[in-house]
Amino acid sequence: MPPRPGLSKGELEIARVVWELKQATVRAVYNALADVRDIDFTTVQTYLRRLEEKGYLNVRMEGRVRSYSPKVRPRTVIRETVSDLVDRLFAGDSMPLVRHLVEDSRFTEGEIEQLRQLIDRLEGDSDE
């Protein structure tokens, strides 16, 4: 269904950083990531190039530096990715995943309250 090739785990990680920064040069993504894990500047370059080739990012030259920005909305990528995972890991039923997350995540009081509200809002929407 998605007219784009899917993203690998590593590519997803890089895409997320671009989403967070809204707009980012290779250097910016590299800096954001290098904090967290050991990776080479040119590896980031390669990932960004591939993300653009696959149609997930736009590029624009800023002077002689390339600046990347989202082309496909994060929501869309997230939906596709999660849906694929649910298919493979739970035969398409997302309930077990929610259950797993809720049971395993050690949410704070505040987060639990958020969840409760989220669910309350659901009921209003659906049939009613």
Added chain:
Amino acid sequence: MPPRPGLSKGELEIARVVWELKQATVRAVYNALADVRDIDFTTVQTYLRRLEEKGYLNVRMEGRVRSYSPKVRPRTVIRETVSDLVDRLFAGDSMPLVRHLVEDSRFTEGEIEQLRQLIDRLEGDSDE
């Protein structure tokens, strides 16, 4: 942290079928899958072999047929897989994933009720 190599998307799918069947020959997994998607018997064989090599499945000869069963508990694989996804897609925060799932999944009344109970149970456990 996991002392095993991670699983690819395709491998996960095959692993899930084995979990569901608890114990399964190549033929059994093949049958379960062939219903759903077009795949060759020997492709299933290859996946199962790799899953065993990676330490996720046990094999046992039943006569001259191999029978596979889980070696790592599904819960564990699910935890590792989901945790990896959350890291890459949401920088480690699982709340957005729960939100996404709840908002996107079109749960039934019954499921929503289940969710509510799940959350109620949480509060009891956590601090208190």
Added chain:
DNA sequence: GAATCATAAGTACATCTGTACTTGAGTCAA
């Protein structure tokens, strides 16, 4: 303006993935 630095762009490459073909040995049915 020569040396240094930053970046782009191309190339490299081992491993992993998805998918399957081939070969050979055991099993069954006629």
Added chain:
DNA sequence: TTGACTCAAGTACAGATGTACTTATGATTC
């Protein structure tokens, strides 16, 4: 006992992935 069938086991192979080196070029600093 020969063909049809099943399965294990080995091999194949293109494409994806993770990671980085190299080369060239524009920019910056003495």
